[in-house]
Amino acid sequence: MIRIILAEDQAMVRGALVTLLGLEDDIEVVGEAASGPEAVAVARKTEPDVALLDVEMPGGDGITAAEEIRRVLPGCRVVILTTFGRPGYLRRAMEAGAAAFLVKDSPARELAAAVRRVRAGERVIDPGLAAAALSAGPNPLSGRERDVLAAAADGSTIADIALRLHLSEGTVRNYLSSAIGKTRTRNRVEAVRHAQAQGWL
Amino acid sequence: MIRIILAEDQAMVRGALVTLLGLEDDIEVVGEAASGPEAVAVARKTEPDVALLDVEMPGGDGITAAEEIRRVLPGCRVVILTTFGRPGYLRRAMEAGAAAFLVKDSPARELAAAVRRVRAGERVIDPGLAAAALSAGPNPLSGRERDVLAAAADGSTIADIALRLHLSEGTVRNYLSSAIGKTRTRNRVEAVRHAQAQGWL
DNA sequence: CCTGGGGCATGACAAATGTCAGCGTGAAGG
DNA sequence: CCTTCACGCTGACATTTGTCATGCCCCAGG
Numbered sequence: 001m002i003r004i005i006l007a008e009d010q011a012m013v014r015g016a017l018v019t020l021l022g023l024e025d026d027i028e029v030v031g032e033a034a035s036g037p038e039a040v041a042v043a044r045k046t047e048p049d050v051a052l053l054d055v056e057m058p059g060g061d062g063i064t065a066a067e068e069i070r071r072v073l074p075g076c077r078v079v080i081l082t083t084f085g086r087p088g089y090l091r092r093a094m095e096a097g098a099a100a101f102l103v104k105d106s107p108a109r110e111l112a113a114a115v116r117r118v119r120a121g122e123r124v125i126d127p128g129l130a131a132a133a134l135s136a137g138p139n140p141l142s143g144r145e146r147d148v149l150a151a152a153a154d155g156s157t158i159a160d161i162a163l164r165l166h167l168s169e170g171t172v173r174n175y176l177s178s179a180i181g182k183t184r185t186r187n188r189v190e191a192v193r194h195a196q197a198q199g200w201l
Numbered sequence: 202m203i204r205i206i207l208a209e210d211q212a213m214v215r216g217a218l219v220t221l222l223g224l225e226d227d228i229e230v231v232g233e234a235a236s237g238p239e240a241v242a243v244a245r246k247t248e249p250d251v252a253l254l255d256v257e258m259p260g261g262d263g264i265t266a267a268e269e270i271r272r273v274l275p276g277c278r279v280v281i282l283t284t285f286g287r288p289g290y291l292r293r294a295m296e297a298g299a300a301a302f303l304v305k306d307s308p309a310r311e312l313a314a315a316v317r318r319v320r321a322g323e324r325v326i327d328p329g330l331a332a333a334a335l336s337a338g339p340n341p342l343s344g345r346e347r348d349v350l351a352a353a354a355d356g357s358t359i360a361d362i363a364l365r366l367h368l369s370e371g372t373v374r375n376y377l378s379s380a381i382g383k384t385r386t387r388n389r390v391e392a393v394r395h396a397q398a399q400g401w402l
Numbered sequence: 403c404c405t406g407g408g409g410c411a412t413g414a415c416a417a418a419t420g421t422c423a424g425c426g427t428g429a430a431g432g
Numbered sequence: 433c434c435t436t437c438a439c440g441c442t443g444a445c446a447t448t449t450g451t452c453a454t455g456c457c458c459c460a461g462g
Contacts, residue, residue, distance in 0.1 A: 010284065015309025016217035023220065083211065108216025142408060155390030158449070171410050177450055187418085187450080189356030189390055343438055359419070372440055378420055388420080388448090404462090411456080419448065427439080 002119050005031035005046055007039035007062060008054040008081070017052075017111065024112045036060030043069045048076060050115050055082040055089055063092050070097040077118045081111075085126070087133035088199025100124035139200045140182045148175040150201050153192045203320050206232035206247055208240035208263060209255040209282070218253075218312065225313045237261030244270045249277060251316050256283040256290055264293050271298040278319045282312075286327070288334035289400025301325035340401045341383045349376040351402050354393045 004027060008014040011034070018029050031046040033039035036053075037060045043051055051069050053062035066078045079100040080093040093101050099118045102110060103126065114124045141149065151161045158176075162169045176188055183194040195201050205228060209215040212235070219230050232247040234240035237254075238261045244252055252270050254263035267279045280301040281294040294302050300319045303311060304327065315325045342350065352362045359377075363370045377389055384395040396402050 010305040012303075012305040012307060012309045012312060013214045013217065016214065016221045019224065019309070020217045020220050102213075104211040104213040106212060108213050108220070111213060144409065155386070155388060155394055157387065167409095168411060170412060173450070174410085174452095177452090180450075185356070186358065187356060193356055345439065369441060371442060374420070375422095375440085378422090381420075406459100406461090408459090409457085412454080414453090415451085417448100417450075419446100421445080421447095422443100424443090425441080427441105429438090430436085432433100432435085 002027050002050060002115060003030045003046070003048045004028070004050040004052060004115060005033065005039065005042050005048045006052045007033040007036070007042075007057065007065065008052075009034050009057040020108060021112060021115070027112060027115060036062055036065035039065045040068045040072070043073060043076060047073060049119055050077045050079060052079045052081055052111075052115070055080060055093075056084070063089070063096050063098075066093065066096040066098050079114055079118055079124075084199075085129050085132075086197060086199030087129070087136040088139060090125070090129055090133045090199075091138065092199070101126070101129070103129070136198060139198070141179060141195065141200055145175050145179045145182070146195075146201060148172055149179045149188075149192055149195055152176065152188050153196070153201070203228050203251060203316060204231045204247070204249045205229070205251040205253060205316060206234065206240065206243050206249045207253045208234040208237070208243075208258065208266065209253075210235050210258045221309060222313060222316070228313060228316060237263055237266035240266045241269045241273070244274060244277060248274060251278045251280060251319055253280045253282055253312075253316070256281060256294075257285070264290070264297050264299075267294065267297040267299050280315055280319055280325070285400075286330050286333075287398060287400030288330070288337040289340055291326070291330055291334040291400075292339065293400070302327070302330070304330070337399060340399070342380060342396065342401055346376050346380045346383070347396075347402060349373055350380045350389075350393055350396055353377060353389050354397070354402070 006014060006018055006029060014032060018032060021027050022029050030048055031042040033042045035057050039053055053065055055062045062080060066080060069076055069078060077099040080098045081102050082089055083104050085103040090101050100114045100123060102114055117124050147165060148161060151164055158169050158172050162172045180191045183191045185191045185194050207215060207219055207230060215233060219233060222228050223230050231249055232243040234243045236258050240254055254266055256263045263281060267281060270277055270279060278300040280303060281299045282303050283290055284305050286304040291302050301315045301324060303315055318325050348366060349362060352365055359370050359373050363373045381392045384392045386392045386395050
């Protein structure tokens with residue numbers, strides 16, 4: 001019997017996935033969570049063999065949760081589940097010690113299969129995605145550039161960002177400019193979109 | 202036996218929801234689709250009692266599909282399923298003749314319940330969401346303002362938009378300006394975000 | 403010890419953006 | 433018939449944004 005927990009914010013898909021996995025003879029869902037921190041707590045309590053974690057969750061993403069779970073329960077394998085197959089996500093997931101990386105538009109049966117293979121010590125990664133992640137190279141943005149770009153994502157003006165990050169407006173402009181350069185885009189908005197698509201934020 | 206079809210782009214959650222619904226004694230899933238147009242085609246072929254349609258799908262959204270299905274199969278009830286409980290979505294769904302509107306973060310059991318209630322002639326709408334949709338009022342943007350704002354969403358410059366929509370740059374600026382005014386925001390990006398959050402695009 | 407990079411700041415300049423006041427059309431409604 | 437509103441355009445103006453050069457501090461690597 002493989003004991004697993006599942007973290008996913010949308011209750012309806014969480015419920016559906018839980019029943020789906022519950023139908024498998026060799027899998028037992030011993031816990032559920034709706035956020036990253038909750039997942040860590042549940043993992044602590046239930047000590048599962050495998051943790052399925054969604055990346056996109058409000059209040060702490062799945063990758064951060066993965067790191068913590070790996071630290072607290074080194075024996076627990078982590079499967080990262082995501083809507084978006086972004087290269088940067090994959091990279092970060094691997095660095096966080098994940099054993100598998102699944103995108104939600106692969107068929108449903110893959111999920112149980114991945115759980116079994118991971119339990120058996122294998123790693124499960126989509127080959128095309130792996131290639132994309134490698135060819136894309138690592139995140140070229142410096143820490144501060146990331147901060148500023150992230151702060152710009154919601155349509156904030158330079159003045160807003162400067163205030164929020166305690167920087168001068170000129171500095172914010174400089175960071176944005178260099179981020180635009182590194183993403184090889186034409187303006188803030190494109191830079192933000194590109195960085196998000198690469199999973200750099 | 203209630204015959205239903207399900208349209209949802211993410212294969213994994215589609216599969217999970219299908220098995221979930223398949224477990225119900227009185228429900229039979231007779232078709233699946235991964236896009237709006239495909240949903241219409243499947244509905245035509247299978248003539249289901251109820252069609253479950255996701256709003257967010259690439260290549261034709263669920264609400265447009267709902268309209269067409271209602272036209273082709275007046276006896277078929279439509280349930281709209283969505284990740285985001287945006288007031289504008291609800292409004293458009295109702296105008297398209299939907300019988301139910303569910304957000305994916307309500308519990309999984311709601312789904313089968315909604316199918317049954319809809320089949321029985323009831324309408325299923327989250328009360329809080331209905332209130333929000335009413336209090337928010339209708340979409341204040343004119344057709345062209347919507348077009349221009351939508352075209353601006355990807356970070357396009359004024360010149361890009363003008364070219365794409367065959368307008369003068371000044372005209373584009375004017376539409377953007379009035380959209381910014383109507384959304385009571387400070388710039389393009391905020392206007393786009395606000396309009397999207399309201400389901401106006 | 404020197405160099406390169408990240409971090410932070412100026413100031414100056416060019417380009418893009420946002421605002422306003424107009425002006426004309428045509429379609430819809432009182 | 434007159435008004436209103438969406439649509440499309442112009443020109444002028446102020447503000448914001450993006451770019452570039454330059455300077456400083458600190459730290460790590462060769």
